[in-house]
Amino acid sequence: MEVFIPKSFVALLLISSLLVAMTIGVTIERNEVLLLATTTSVDNSGLLNMLISEYLKTTPHLKIYVVAKGTGAALQLAKDGDADAVLVHAKEKELEFVKEGYGINRTTLWYNYFILVGPSSDPAQIKTSQDIIDAFKRLYNSGNETIRFLSRGDESGTHIREQMLWNLSSLTPYNKAWYLETGTGMARTLITANQLNAYTLTDIGTYLQLKQNAGIKLVPVFDKEIPELYNPYSYIVVNPKIHPDRNTARAIDFLLFLKNSLDLVGNYTIDGSVLFHPLKEGRSW
Amino acid sequence: MVVSDFLDGLIKILSGDPEVWEIAFLSIIVSCTAVALASLVGIPLGIWLGSSKRFGGLFPTTILNTLMGLPPVVVGLVVFLFLASEGPLGSLQLVFTPLAMVVAQFVLTLPIVTGLTKSAIEDLPEELPLLLQSLGASPVQLKSEVWKEARPGIVIGVITALGRAFSEVGAILIVGGNLKGYTRVLTTAIVTETSKGNYGLSLALGTLLFLISLSLTGMVTFLRYKINGWT
Numbered sequence: 001m002e003v004f005i006p007k008s009f010v011a012l013l014l015i016s017s018l019l020v021a022m023t024i025g026v027t028i029e030r031n032e033v034l035l036l037a038t039t040t041s042v043d044n045s046g047l048l049n050m051l052i053s054e055y056l057k058t059t060p061h062l063k064i065y066v067v068a069k070g071t072g073a074a075l076q077l078a079k080d081g082d083a084d085a086v087l088v089h090a091k092e093k094e095l096e097f098v099k100e101g102y103g104i105n106r107t108t109l110w111y112n113y114f115i116l117v118g119p120s121s122d123p124a125q126i127k128t129s130q131d132i133i134d135a136f137k138r139l140y141n142s143g144n145e146t147i148r149f150l151s152r153g154d155e156s157g158t159h160i161r162e163q164m165l166w167n168l169s170s171l172t173p174y175n176k177a178w179y180l181e182t183g184t185g186m187a188r189t190l191i192t193a194n195q196l197n198a199y200t201l202t203d204i205g206t207y208l209q210l211k212q213n214a215g216i217k218l219v220p221v222f223d224k225e226i227p228e229l230y231n232p233y234s235y236i237v238v239n240p241k242i243h244p245d246r247n248t249a250r251a252i253d254f255l256l257f258l259k260n261s262l263d264l265v266g267n268y269t270i271d272g273s274v275l276f277h278p279l280k281e282g283r284s285w
Numbered sequence: 286m287v288v289s290d291f292l293d294g295l296i297k298i299l300s301g302d303p304e305v306w307e308i309a310f311l312s313i314i315v316s317c318t319a320v321a322l323a324s325l326v327g328i329p330l331g332i333w334l335g336s337s338k339r340f341g342g343l344f345p346t347t348i349l350n351t352l353m354g355l356p357p358v359v360v361g362l363v364v365f366l367f368l369a370s371e372g373p374l375g376s377l378q379l380v381f382t383p384l385a386m387v388v389a390q391f392v393l394t395l396p397i398v399t400g401l402t403k404s405a406i407e408d409l410p411e412e413l414p415l416l417l418q419s420l421g422a423s424p425v426q427l428k429s430e431v432w433k434e435a436r437p438g439i440v441i442g443v444i445t446a447l448g449r450a451f452s453e454v455g456a457i458l459i460v461g462g463n464l465k466g467y468t469r470v471l472t473t474a475i476v477t478e479t480s481k482g483n484y485g486l487s488l489a490l491g492t493l494l495f496l497i498s499l500s501l502t503g504m505v506t507f508l509r510y511k512i513n514g515w516t
Contacts, residue, residue: 004428016325019318027384044481065464081370082380188480214482
């Protein structure tokens with residue numbers, strides 16, 4: 001039996017093979033790769049990009065890819081063996097990750113503080129609160145259809161801390177109409193809060209970055225440097241015993257570089273403000 | 286502020302910023318590869334479904350039409366679960382690569398090409414085969430005529446699939462991971478820049494996306510008229 005094959009279909013076959021070849025071409029990595037899973041707050045601040053380009057100056061054939069997710073998602077990626085190292089900020093989750101054997105060499109590199117931001121008119125009168133528990137109580141008591149609180153709602157380090165602070169204040173706002181979850185990154189949440197004139201908890205780095213880039217009008221309403229708002233960032237190398245195919249050697253080398261480059265971190269400012277304070281001794285508690 | 290940032294962004298693009306063009310190039314390669322492969326499978330499949338009495342009924346048509354509207358994020362999630370290190374195809378190590386993005390967009394566009402090819406065949410006049418046979422056409426000539434008649438409708442299917450692949454963000458974001466310099470494409474770059482509050486640059490990238498989409502669709506449409514005449 002004769003089979004009919006139109007000419008244009010033969011052409012399509014040729015074009016397809018060519019395109020597949022090109023895709024394979026861009027897929028095959030000729031360079032060594034370091035895949036780093038981190039949080040949106042680190043990525044959005046621009047600090048990591050600066051550090052990476054500094055590191056790449058000495059290692060031209062390396063490519064560093066950054067996946068920016070919430071701390072929870074970043075750790076999950078590492079557990080599944082889809083990352084070489086993580087840079088995150090949720091102490092309990094980090095310790096659990098290391099305890100379960102997924103991570104090694106956990107090193108706390110730098111810190112900043114979480115702050116509460118809100119509309120400059122401060123309708124919930126957070127600015128005059130005595131401590132963070134008082135601030136959250138005021139938020140809870142004045143929450144209504146115009147005074148709202150935005151939560152990240154994405155299992156990120158910031159989200160975990162926010163839940164911890166509600167717990168500390170013995171309050172459960174999660175089913176209230178004024179409590180809204182964005183389910184996205186820090187920058188996106190700040191932009192949304194800005195549009196809705198709402199309060200939110202943020203790390204100071206992302207806030208300063210957004211204030212400059214997107215002109216957000218929210219102001220810090222509670223920015224005391226207290227232990228409850230202390231926000232340390234840790235680097236953890238994925239355990240090669242569990243995922244032997246990961247680039248552990250490079251992940252450790254990058255950690256050494258980060259430890260030696262803490263001056264760069266301390267000098268990284270936006271609008272004259274330091275975003276992250278280096279922990280010189282490189283504590284690993 | 287957005288307007289001046291937008292102009293800065295356009296200048297950055299037009300001055301041939303290598304990062305932007307790498308992103309645009311990857312967008313084109315990934316989407317075109319996916320749609321070319323989807324056409325390779327979907328057109329014969331659609332022709333077969335369209336001319337088959339048994340498989341062209343209400344039930345398969347409903348299924349196919351539903352698949353045509355598959356949400357990209359769901360396709361992305363399922364493909365991701367298959368390709369992730371812990372998944373059944375994890376040993377291929379395809380997750381977060383351009384090839385994985387092709388796979389996701391292939392799954393997304395295959396029902397579109399198949400469905401629209403099928404309806405192009407079904408829309409042909411019922412008496413066409415009989416008419417051709419009565420004119421003494423051989424089976425091969427018959428198929429060739431049917432193909433010629435259905436071709437404009439099939440091309441519309443390919444253009445629709447291309448538009449879908451090119452503008453889609455959910456699936457490639459999940460399977461590609463939006464890695465800067467490797468799997469970042471125009472749509473995911475727009476998401477990234479928008480989430481950082483860089484609206485001007487996002488808008489400029491959006492303009493570039495629109496222009497590339499316009500030229501690709503224009504090329505396919507041009508081919509269709511060139512083949513079928515300019516009427």
